[in-house]
Amino acid sequence: MSNSRSKMFDPKSKKCINIALDLGVFGDRSFAKGIENLATALPQILAGKPDVIQLNPGGLKIFNKLKLKTNVAIALRLDVTNVYEARDIDYAWDTANIASLDLANDKNVACVVLNLLNLDENSRLQEQCIQNIQLVVAKCKKAAIPIMVEPLVMTAKAGAGSASVGDVNKIASLVRQAVELGADIIKVDATTPMSDFHQVVEIASGVPVLVRGGGQVTPRELIERTRIAIDSGASGVVYGRNVVQHANPAKFIKSIRSIVHQDATVDEAMKILDK
Secondary structure, three states, X not given: OOHHHHXXXXXXXOOEEEEEOOHHHHOOHHHHOOOOXXXXXXXXXXXXXXXXXXXXXXXXXXXXXHOOOOOOEEEEEOEEEOOOOOOOHHHOOEEEOHHHHHHHHOOOEEEEEEXXXXXXXXXXXXXXXXXXXXXXXXXXXXXXXXXXXXXXXXXXXOOOOEEEOOOHHHHHHXXXXXXXXXXXXXXXXXXXXXXXXHHHHHHOOOOOEEEEOOOOOOXXXXXXXXXXXXXXXXXXXXXXXXXXXXXXXXXXXXHHHHHHOOOOOHHHHHHHHHO
C-alpha cells in the first residue's frame, strides 16, 4: 500500500469510512441537502471521525480555509457528470478537469476520484470515462497518487436522471474494467441482493473495494449493508446523502465506524445510533 493510500485506511482494521461531500457538483439541488453551507457542515461531519472525506476542488478550497485540526484524508473528485439529471441519455456526459490534478499535491489529499459510467449501454459516455481514467492514471503514476474509480451501472429513470442497477454480473464486469484500467481503489454500488457482493470483491483481484450508499435507504438498511459488505471482504464504505442528511451525521458515522473498525453487529451499531 502506498503512503498516500495508507492515509485513507485505519492502521489496525485496514479499512476506511469515506464520507462523500462532493454532492453539490452533480446538478441536483436535493443532493446538497444537509451540506448547503459546507463550511458549517464540515466540522459536524468531522466530529464523527471519518477516515476520509470526498471533496471537489471547491470543497478542498473551503476545507483549507477553515484550518481545522484534523487528520482526515481527502479523496479529491476530478470529474463532473450530468447522469443524475439528464433528460436524454444520448446527451449524458462526464468530463474531467485534468488541470485539477495539481491540487492532489495538497498534503491532505490521499487519492483522486473518477467515474466509470455504464448508462443503458451509452458507449459514448463510457468512452469519455475511459479516456478520463487513462489520462489521469498515467499522470497519477508519475506523481505516486492513487486513483479511486467509481464503476456505476445505471439506467435512465422516467422523466430525467438515472438510477443504479444492482445486477452483480454487470457490476462485476465494470469493476474488472476499472481494475484493468489501473484503479488503485474501487468505489461501487451495492449488489441486489447484497449476498452477491463477495463476487465484486473477488473480481477486483485484491484492489480494495468500498461500497457506496447510492440512493437513500433507512439507517438500519445502510447499517445492514455495511455489515454484509465487510463480511464479504469490502475494505470500507463511501456514504454521502444517507449520512449527511441524517438528523445526527456524527452519531451515524460513529455507528458505522463500530462495524467497519470494531466488527460490531448490526444491533450494536443501531444502539449507538439510537442513544
